[in-house]
Amino acid sequence: MEAASITETASAPPPARKVGDVLNAYALPLLLFGALLAQFIYEPTGTLENVKTGLSNGMVWALIALGYTLVYGIVELINFAHGEVFMIGAFVALSLWQTFGVTESTGLALIVVSIIAFLVASMGASATLNVLIERAAYRPLRNAPKLAPLITAIGMSFILQNVGLLWRPTPDQVPDLIGSHSVYFTIFKVDVLHSDVFAVVVTVPLLIGLLWFVGSTKYGKAMRATAQDPDAARLMGIDVDRTISLTFLLGGLMAGAAGLIYALYNLTVRFNMGFTAGLIAFTAAVMGGIGNLKGAVIGGLIIGVIQAVSDGGNFLGLPLGEAWTPAVVFAILILVMVFRPQGLFGEETREG
Template identity: 50%
Template sequence: MTTGDATKTLSGALLEGLRHSSWQSRLAVAVVALMLALLLVQAVQDPGQFTSQLLIGLTNGAIIALIALGYTLVYGIIELINFAHGDNFMIGSFVGLTVLSGTLFGLGLFAPISGDSGTIIKVAGVLIALVVAMAACGLLNVGIERIAYKPLRNSPRLAVLITAIGMSFILQNVGLVWKGPAQVPFPDLISSANILPGDAIVFRWKDLFVLAVTIPLLVGLSYFIKNTKQGKAMRAVAQDKEAAAMVGINVNRTISVTFLLGGILAGASGVMYGLFNGITVFNVGFTQGLYAFTAAVLGGIGNLSGAVVGGLLIGIIGSMADQYVGVRWTSIVIFAVLVLVLVFRPTGLLGDRSATQGGGSGRA
């Protein structure tokens, strides 16, 4: 076959695809194209603002991506939407805040770390807060799985989902008792000053901090899943639980490890969220959790790189909506993305598992 023929078949296939696509998907593509065009207009009009907004979106997206990974890891392995995951993230931010304030169980261990502390203390404090929150959330997630989900492994899928919703409310109220109903401020440890010269494009130390924490975590996760024995076991269990058990993989332990990983990432994300935004609140996990779930679905749930891509996209969509639609519409925009993705492309952008029933009809 010559290249010419190949091009011909490709264009033919595209045409064919267009002809077979439903009016809904054509409409969806048109809407997305229109949105992109409008954004492009904004980008040309004020490139500095657009770029700054894009960078903020990326940072927010990194925080969301870490949570989204927790959803996607768990869904990939036991097909459960772990509704309590967002609240685990909230607990992570609370743990981080508690460490930074130097109190633990009412004991003043050391003086609270604040913006006035020395640089070394700040760095050490942030690192310790991250590690403690990651450990706490990882163990919490494992505990939740053991107590609430494991006994229901053979129950209808929705029964486990309801349990997860129940756990979400329990965690939220733990947060409510812990820090009260109002927003709690985080110490301002990381400078909001612009790194870049001039003020046309804003990229702050805070943004750098988030990326500096997120990227090593992602690399580590990727290494763990690809190269370690436990990571391979996770992939095997995700493929086929029974077959994995037959070749001697400890399925229960593998599921626990998955929850541990998800929790660790949520813990890191929680601390970063607090430091980045300067506040946290007992119900922050609900909205952030839904954003992250949207990200996981957008990328294709069960697909790890999808969760990262989806997280970054949701972050960017959110920051663009903040700027060009209005902050109060942002959550509506993101929930609309959630609904639209599930309706039009339930397998997500990178695709993995079919969300519709019946193998045959799921094929697009």
């Protein structure tokens, strides 16, 4: 549990426990899984299809969620602008393809090279942006009441969204470089598309790399130490400012990658895509227990599946559908925050 921190209501009592105890570490995941199982019996192929879509979509949420969870873990700030950092990543990738004239008809080798190169570029752009945001908007407020940086973050998010709007006023098509909607293979009657494979192939190494970095390098140790107790970390000779910058950098890297994957996966980008994506990913981070990296990944996958199932329409007789999906995700966000604020999987050390 984080120490009571720097808000005006510094000594605010902690969130509810009672119902949280009832919905203990296993109850909520089991409930979700049970519902999914019931839906599977009710409609097997459709459900499997949704789970597949959800998992590959969830990869993107997981990458974004990592940015929230890293930053919250270390400075206890909901980085509202993170969704926009993701959007900028997608925009950068698209602009590069447009600039270099890469299209579906470009040769395979060039496409592969462009994807790798621009993945690095969009990751770099998002990371730089994220670090700059921290410098300009959050660092001056490091010791202000907690709500001040949150409001600043909201302001930042709006600014970036409008930058996106000026950059691309209308939704833009992304060249279908990977043949997104073509079937790669079929398993249990479920078509696995190129886009699904692409999302997994790009995301998994990044996730492993990040977990390794935070878990095993000295920079990761500095991050974890700073997350636990910035003052103590400073006394131990850790450069807290640099560590915080590094955290934003890592979050930005992941968001940039997510932007590129999202662009190729959905083949369309829009200036306000970051807002919803950001909230979905934030829900994932909270589900996994904010500050908990593995939790954020699992939370992202769970949210992906929930979203896909809800998009699928009829859920156990409930007339859901795409129009309801945001409400479903937000309802889950509320449920988790109110009843299980430490996340589905109980408490773990931050940055763990």
